[in-house]
Amino acid sequence: MAEARWTIGDLASRSGVPASTLRFYEEVGLIRAQRSSSGQRRYTHDVVRRVAFVRIAQRVGLSLEEIGEALASLPDNRTPTKRDWEVLSRHWRPRIDEQIALLVGLRDQLTSCIGCGCLSLRRCALNNPKDTAALLGTGPRYLLGDSPEDLP
Numbered sequence: 520m521a522e523a524r525w526t527i528g529d530l531a532s533r534s535g536v537p538a539s540t541l542r543f544y545e546e547v548g549l550i551r552a553q554r555s556s557s558g559q560r561r562y563t564h565d566v567v568r569r570v571a572f573v574r575i576a577q578r579v580g581l582s583l584e585e586i587g588e589a590l591a592s593l594p595d596n597r598t599p600t601k602r603d604w605e606v607l608s609r610h611w612r613p614r615i616d617e618q619i620a621l622l623v624g625l626r627d628q629l630t631s632c633i634g635c636g637c638l639s640l641r642r643c644a645l646n647n648p649k650d651t652a653a654l655l656g657t658g659p660r661y662l663l664g665d666s667p668e669d670l671p
Contacts, residue, residue, distance in 0.1 A: 525562040527552075534570040543568070549573055549587055551595075565598040579618055624662050634660035 544550045545560075548583045550569050552560035569590060576586045589607050593599045632643040634652030646652075646667050652660040655669055 522563070524568070525564070527560045527562070530566060530570065532563050533567055534574070536570055536574065536596070544570065544573060547583060547587065549590055560627070568599070569593075579615070580621075581614070581618070585614070621662070624664075628662055634663040634665065635662075 525533075527538045527541055530541055534541075535543075536607055541550065544551055548642075550562070550566050550573075552562050552566075555561050569641075572590070573583075573586055576589075577583070589611060592610070593603055607647075631638055632646040634647050634655070635658065636647075636650040637643070638644055638647065638650060646661065651670055652665065654671060655665045661667075
């Protein structure tokens with residue numbers, strides 16, 4: 520097992536994540552700390568990468584639950600290797616591709632009717648008259664991939 524040298528202040532400084540957030544990440548199992556003889560948290564170097572991974576995954580809209588599941592696939596007893604990260608990445612590719620598609624759709628369709636039910640744009644009268652998109656489910660149906668042609 521790698522030697523835990525980083526204090527919570529060191530990790531906060533290097534990662535850009537406040538100590539309170541690091542304690543929260545530890546509480547929910549996203550990272551682990553060892554304890555010194557005086558009870559202070561000490562982190563191994565690999566925790567820096569895990570924290571970076573959590574931050575980026577959150578920024579692209581992934582939930583802490585999804586992030587935790589991914590991190591749980593990494594080894595506990597050693598620093599993850601490039602291969603470990605490749606396996607994690609391969610499993611996440613479909614989820615990340617889905618997120619990218621959603622963001623592209625938001626960017627490209629936000630000024631048009633997205634099938635949310637607000638009916639605030641003139642185009643909604645054509646694409647979603649009387650909020651017929653609600654028949655397809657909840658939320659912004661056209662942004663989520665449905666189209667007026669999918670209506671019964």
